[in-house]
Amino acid sequence: MKTLVSFVIPCYRSAHTLPGVIDEIKGTMKKLNAYDYEVVLINDCSPDDTFEIIKGLCKENDNITGINLAKNFGQHSALMAGFHYVKGDIVICLDDDGQTPADEAGKLIERIEQGADVVYAKYNHKHHSGFRNWGSHVNELMTRVMLGKPKELYISSYFAARKFIVEEMKRYTYAYPYVIGLVLRSTKNIVNAEVEHRDRIEGTSGYTIGKLFTLWFNGFTAFSVKPLRIATVTGAVCALAGFLYGIYTIIKKIFINPPGLVTGFSALMSVMVFIGGMMMLMMGLVGEYMGRMYISMNRSPQYVIREMAGKPVENKENEKEK
Numbered sequence: 001m002k003t004l005v006s007f008v009i010p011c012y013r014s015a016h017t018l019p020g021v022i023d024e025i026k027g028t029m030k031k032l033n034a035y036d037y038e039v040v041l042i043n044d045c046s047p048d049d050t051f052e053i054i055k056g057l058c059k060e061n062d063n064i065t066g067i068n069l070a071k072n073f074g075q076h077s078a079l080m081a082g083f084h085y086v087k088g089d090i091v092i093c094l095d096d097d098g099q100t101p102a103d104e105a106g107k108l109i110e111r112i113e114q115g116a117d118v119v120y121a122k123y124n125h126k127h128h129s130g131f132r133n134w135g136s137h138v139n140e141l142m143t144r145v146m147l148g149k150p151k152e153l154y155i156s157s158y159f160a161a162r163k164f165i166v167e168e169m170k171r172y173t174y175a176y177p178y179v180i181g182l183v184l185r186s187t188k189n190i191v192n193a194e195v196e197h198r199d200r201i202e203g204t205s206g207y208t209i210g211k212l213f214t215l216w217f218n219g220f221t222a223f224s225v226k227p228l229r230i231a232t233v234t235g236a237v238c239a240l241a242g243f244l245y246g247i248y249t250i251i252k253k254i255f256i257n258p259p260g261l262v263t264g265f266s267a268l269m270s271v272m273v274f275i276g277g278m279m280m281l282m283m284g285l286v287g288e289y290m291g292r293m294y295i296s297m298n299r300s301p302q303y304v305i306r307e308m309a310g311k312p313v314e315n316k317e318n319e320k321e322k
Contacts, residue, residue, distance in 0.1 A: 005029070005109065006088030007039045007102075010078035014096035015050045021094075022057055022064070024102040032106055038063045040085050041096075042078040045071045051309075058310035066309035073303045075157070076177045081303040083166050092160045093179075100158035104195040108160035117165055117189040121158035123197035146227070147184050154192050155180055175300040228289065231282040238278055245271065 007025055011018060022039065029037045041064065043051040054066035065085055069078065079093055090112050094100040100121065111119040143149040161183070169182040183190065 002034060002036045003090065004088040005035045005037045005105075006086035006091045007037065007105075008042070008079060008082035008086060008091060008093045009039065009096050010042050010044055010075045010082070011050050011054065011096045012044045012046045012072075012075075013048055013050065014046070015048045015053045017098050018050065018053055018096050019057065021096060021098055021102055022061070024098075025105070028103045028105055032109070035090075035109070036063075038065070038086070038088060040065045040067065040082040042067045042082045043069060044073060044075070044078045045069050055309045064310055068306045068308065070304040070306040076179050077303045079179055080169070080172075080177045081305065083170050086166065089163050090160055091163065091166045094158045099198045100156075101196055101198060105160070107193040107195055108158075111191055111193045112160050112162060115189070116191045117187040118161045118183055119159060119191055119193050120154055121156050121195045122154040122192040123156065124194060143180060143184075147181055149180075149184060150190075153190055158195070159183075173302070175302060177302055227285055231285050234278060235282060238275055242271065242275065 009018075009021065014021075018041070025037070025039060029035060039061070041054045041057070043054055043066070045068075051066065051068045054064075054068075058064045058066045067081055067085065069081065073081075082093075083091070090109060092105055092108060094102060094105075104121075108119045108121065140149075140155065143155060144151060149155065165183065165186050168186045169179065172182055
């Protein structure tokens with residue numbers, strides 16, 4: 001019996017690029033005779049006719065499932081939606097714009113077969129804009145500091161995982177999922193496979209600076225308490241600095257400045273403004289954690305499915321009826 005490989009592709013503004021990605025998957029899997037495959041396409045409430053294209057692909061291919069989300073939940077929530085409809089022993093996640101080479105999926109599968117639990121594609125040269133490369137660099141640094149990612153491990157949106165890893169990720173049912181954090185907390189057996197990175201066929205990245213910061217906050221507040229620990233250490237350092245500065249002020253007043261001379265007003269105001277700013281920052285950080293706890297307690301959904309398409313969906317519904 002052949003091993004089933006599931007491709008999960010979040011889609012946004014990809015009406016023109018998606019058919020090419022599917023054709024490339026077909027050609028690649030035809031060469032890999034030892035594997036069967038399925039594709040799950042998740043439309044993240046794209047403003048163009050992406051879901052119409054997905055429905056057309058589902059009609060032409062029995063092994064494609066289409067999911068249409070009710071609003072834009074973000075890439076990671078779209079991935080989580082797709083994970084609930086895959087049946088493969090190996091799950092491969094890639095982008096919808098053709099930049100992640102589907103024809104090199106065999107490299108990821110090979111490393112999985114060699115014993116890895118998760119394989120991330122590593123690019124020697126990325127064809128992203130300067131802004132996206134900066135965002136990737138910041139994400140690399142922050143995942144290493146906050147989530148304990150090994151320094152030598154490269155993280156990307158193109159990766160393959162074993163079925164049990166995906167099953168473990170599905171256990172996370174709260175809002176604001178962060179797939180990288182879910183992977184890092186599930187296994188340490190993660191490796192890289194070098195692949196080529198292509199130029200974008202058309203359009204621009206959907207990630208803005210605001211969306212990038214939101215994504216980072218989602219990950220670090222959901223999977224790490226290090227920001228709170230940093231806040232504690234920063235508060236202790238500021239308190240110690242204030243105490244030492246107070247002693248210095250007393251000594252200076254007694255032994256250096258003559259009585260009656262008022263000095264240090266500017267320095268005092270600077271310290272007050274600095275300490276006040278730090279306190280507001282720390283309170284905001286604590287509030288962020290509390291707010292996300294409140295949202296999770298109220299069972300805010302990761303995603304909401306408006307409709308689905310594809311024969312695998314019909315089969316799944318028939319199984320439920322039985």
